[in-house]
Amino acid sequence: MTSAFDLGGFLAAEVPRVDAALNRALDAAPVAALDETVAAAVAHGVRSGGKRLRPILCVEAWRAAGGTAHGMADDDPRAYDLAASLELIHAYSLMHDDLPCMDDADLRRGQPTTWRVHGSSATVQGGVALIPLAARQAWTAARALGCSEDQAREVCRTLLRAAGSEGMVGGQGLDLLGEDRTLESHELDELHAHKTGALLTASLVMGARAAGASPPVRDALEAYGRRIGLAFQIADDVLDATATAEALGKTPSDADLGKSTYVALHGLAAARARGEEEVAAALAALDDARIPSPALRALGRYVVRRER
Numbered sequence: 001m002t003s004a005f006d007l008g009g010f011l012a013a014e015v016p017r018v019d020a021a022l023n024r025a026l027d028a029a030p031v032a033a034l035d036e037t038v039a040a041a042v043a044h045g046v047r048s049g050g051k052r053l054r055p056i057l058c059v060e061a062w063r064a065a066g067g068t069a070h071g072m073a074d075d076d077p078r079a080y081d082l083a084a085s086l087e088l089i090h091a092y093s094l095m096h097d098d099l100p101c102m103d104d105a106d107l108r109r110g111q112p113t114t115w116r117v118h119g120s121s122a123t124v125q126g127g128v129a130l131i132p133l134a135a136r137q138a139w140t141a142a143r144a145l146g147c148s149e150d151q152a153r154e155v156c157r158t159l160l161r162a163a164g165s166e167g168m169v170g171g172q173g174l175d176l177l178g179e180d181r182t183l184e185s186h187e188l189d190e191l192h193a194h195k196t197g198a199l200l201t202a203s204l205v206m207g208a209r210a211a212g213a214s215p216p217v218r219d220a221l222e223a224y225g226r227r228i229g230l231a232f233q234i235a236d237d238v239l240d241a242t243a244t245a246e247a248l249g250k251t252p253s254d255a256d257l258g259k260s261t262y263v264a265l266h267g268l269a270a271a272r273a274r275g276e277e278e279v280a281a282a283l284a285a286l287d288d289a290r291i292p293s294p295a296l297r298a299l300g301r302y303v304v305r306r307e308r
């Protein structure tokens, strides 16, 4: 049944909707208060493409949890406005991750990184400006989608917890501490559950919360998110080891930076097998909760089989 799902067509329809929401967010943002170079760094970080996976997962979770039950279209712009808040956080994280004081990266998404184009100072400032913008975006969109103040607060809390020291920032800290040291397998899992997994998981939970999902459905989407979050990072390590920098559009790789990777720790075949196991567990969580979303199933498989 799910093998017939046209993921290419689905993504081709979803990405422009996410991009439109990001444009709305930036157009409405109080960037006039920012220096011109900082505003340019923000635009570069947000508008330089990418797979838009987190917002796409958020909207699909919202649909799967019954977001359209009250007469909303399944491409309601307010759902994409909510989802855009995740991409604003993701964009800031990549802008900062590429800085000379972090990964010192020159190339991302096949283009020079934000700091390379606009300088470190504008990139730091622009990245920081995106954090409160994302929080405001999540609140406004959740309310526009009909969430009560309590629900909207939970939506925002989910985003900010995942972005902060209990999530992505904490994971990045572990990543920096782990450079030039071989991490144990459980340390690598913990690092990536925070650094990559927390925001991916929050994408699902925010969509579920905004749709008013029942706790079992929300828990299943969260479990799916955790599993694909790990699978996503394993796939990243496999791609780093098997694809060219040109095909991936980014330099340097984690291995170049002296970081531990699933491939270095377990070997290519075992890393691939672990990725497949995580995806199988993610899909099983959907099955157990009877969540009928061919798109989430196809996205789960895409996470480990993607080519960039």
Ligand code: GRG
Binding pocket: 049, 050, 051, 052, 053, 092, 093, 094, 096, 097, 102, 109, 168, 169, 170, 172, 173, 195, 196, 233, 236, 308
């Ligand atoms: C100050 C400690 C400290 C942290 C600041 C920089 C930072 C916050 C966090 C870094 C988080 C990070 C870079 C996580 C990696 C996530 C990841 C796998 C990124 C690649 O995601 P894709 O493939 O990218 O979805 P695209 O380009 O498709 O958007």
